Amino acid sequence: MMITVSKGTLQKRVQEYFRKVEEKGEEIIVTRNKVPVIRITPLKKTRNVDDVFADIRGKIKYHKDILTPETEEWGEI
Numbered sequence: 001m002m003i004t005v006s007k008g009t010l011q012k013r014v015q016e017y018f019r020k021v022e023e024k025g026e027e028i029i030v031t032r033n034k035v036p037v038i039r040i041t042p043l044k045k046t047r048n049v050d051d052v053f054a055d056i057r058g059k060i061k062y063h064k065d066i067l068t069p070e071t072e073e074w075g076e077i
């Protein structure tokens with residue numbers, strides 16, 4: 001969801017708008033004279049490798065040497 005707000009309104013209610021960005025992940029477009037000048041977006045949370053692959057870790061088995069090139073499957077690069 002995106003919110004559009006003037007600079008003046010944002011200055012008066014900055015805590016309220018920042019809370020929407022932090023808690024709800026909303027994006028804010030700040031305008032000056034009805035022209036967009038700034039975009040405020042929440043930062044994306046980073047995930048480590050263990051978290052990303054947690055649901056498949058230990059479920060995949062590879063029976064060949066993992067370092068052997070597979071040129072047949074991929075063809076010439």
